[in-house]
Amino acid sequence: MAITTLKKHISDTFKNYRWLLHVLFWVLMLSYVTYSYAISGYFQSKKFPAPLPVIIFTIRHVILFLVSYSFLFLVVPLFKQPKRYRAWLLFLAIFLFFFLLQIWIFKLLMYMAPAINGNPDYTFMRILNRNFGNFFVPLTVFIAFYYFIDIYDQQKGIRNLEQFKRQKIALESSFLKSQVNPHFLFNTLNNIYALSLKKSEQTQVIIEKLESLLHYMLYECKSDFVPLENEFTFANSYIALEKLRHKEDQITVTVNIKGGSKDKQIAPLLLINFLENAFKHGTKTSFGQSWINMDIETKDDTVHFKLQNSKPFNQHGQAITEYKGGIGLKNVQRRLEILYPKRHQLTINNAKDKFEIDLIINL
Structure with a gap:
């Protein structure tokens, strides 16, 4: 039953060419982020081996993409149900996953760029703070984007329902008058x-x-x-x-x-x-x-x-x-x-x- 509900939620999310809005969102967001990283010199940093910034950038945003839609398809539907504690538990699990992921990225940095060991700008907490903003700000924007579309669809559904009710009442009134x-x-x-x-x-x-x-x-x-x-x-x-x-x-x-x-x-x-x-x-x-x-x-x-x-x-x-x-x-x-x-x-x-x-x- 849960799988069926999940499939329906995914289908509703991308129906009627709504997937184009999602593609547009990610294209615009990644274009902006890539441009920001590029002008900051992130990809040309001499502190890291040449492919490492690109690898970390790619891993980070692939994970952001996966977490965003996991949140959308798993957490959001739970918030619409009476037992909301399950949604909060899942949200905490995603947050914990993010924290553990930062530990893994930090260890990857230490392994592939030993030159930054001991650098105060690259302590675990400094990297965590930077990644937290780089990760959760786009996630928050994505959720706000989704809710904007969802609210629009709800209002459209309400208008369609009211129109249907008016048509039904008009038909019933016409039928009663014809009697x-x-x-x-x-x-x-x-x-x-x-x-x-x-x-x-x-x-x-x-x-x-x-x-x-x-x-x-x-x-x-x-x-x-x-x-x-x-x-x-x-x-x-x-x-x-x-x-x-x-x-x-x-x-x-x-x-x-x-x-x-x-x-x-x-x-x-x-x-x-x-x-x-x-x-x-x-x-x-x-x-x-x-x-x-x-x-x-x-x-x-x-x-x-x-x-x-x-x-x-x-x-x-x-x-x-x-x-x-x-x-x-x-x-x-x-x-x-x-x-x-x-x-x-x-x-x-x-x-x-x-x-x-x-x-x-x-x-």
């Missing part, structure tokens, strides 16, 4: 079918009103938001359509709209689900007169929508208490969560003799 059309059409066609069986004169009128409503739903509701007054007009038209198929002594509908809706926008087809629910369930198998009250008040950027409907009564005059909102209410609840997160308050009260919807939307 309203067949749901509404199914209920209305049922109404027309019922009237046609009775050979009612209202059938033609209902079909004409349905055509107007469908035009709004199919063409004017394509955008994410519509004028608030258009949505109110649509709600009133739907109520008028429903009243045509009910006798006056069968249902009483009261509509009260206050406040100005001009220049205000709202997500389309939010209210229709509540109205469908009220007419569908509030008048179902009722043996008494049903009623529906709709109150809408617009104030500043807030819309307060209240809808109450009576519950149907059975033949014994008792309210049918087993009352479920159905898929329409679940649909609109989810749409509100998506379109108005933390900007709406929906209260549903399933009382004994009536069903109440209280919705406040901050536009």
Whole structure:
């Protein structure tokens, strides 16, 4: 499992041409260091045999390269895990390795350049101090370079994730809105079918009103938001359509709209689900007169929508208490969560003799 994780970490480090950044870093760093050593006369020092400075320079930077990527692939992933003490232990092990390596380099110098024995500029501590800076400064720069790339990738990943979430929410919202059309059409066609069986004169009128409503739903509701007054007009038209198929002594509908809706926008087809629910369930198998009250008040950027409907009564005059909102209410609840997160308050009260919807939307 650890090997698999290591392979994945290495793969992620060099994916999407990121290896070019690593190559560029080492080329620039080695070019700078080589130039600095060259102008300081390090490679032409008469205190050492000709190949020794080049050998030590090469060994030092090969080890720096190996330690850098050992730190990157072994220590850094451990720091991202809960048990960070393992990362510190490994870091200390790398530090100890570096210290032992300096002893080896010092002994190599003493062996290949006996002339510097006793020279105060080439004691073990002097060499250790110089090598410490020459080793850990590039290592620190490399780690900072890696973290810069890593933070950039994390931010890019966060942006991509947020964009994906927005796209997912937009698709879900579009899907939920598309469900309203067949749901509404199914209920209305049922109404027309019922009237046609009775050979009612209202059938033609209902079909004409349905055509107007469908035009709004199919063409004017394509955008994410519509004028608030258009949505109110649509709600009133739907109520008028429903009243045509009910006798006056069968249902009483009261509509009260206050406040100005001009220049205000709202997500389309939010209210229709509540109205469908009220007419569908509030008048179902009722043996008494049903009623529906709709109150809408617009104030500043807030819309307060209240809808109450009576519950149907059975033949014994008792309210049918087993009352479920159905898929329409679940649909609109989810749409509100998506379109108005933390900007709406929906209260549903399933009382004994009536069903109440209280919705406040901050536009």
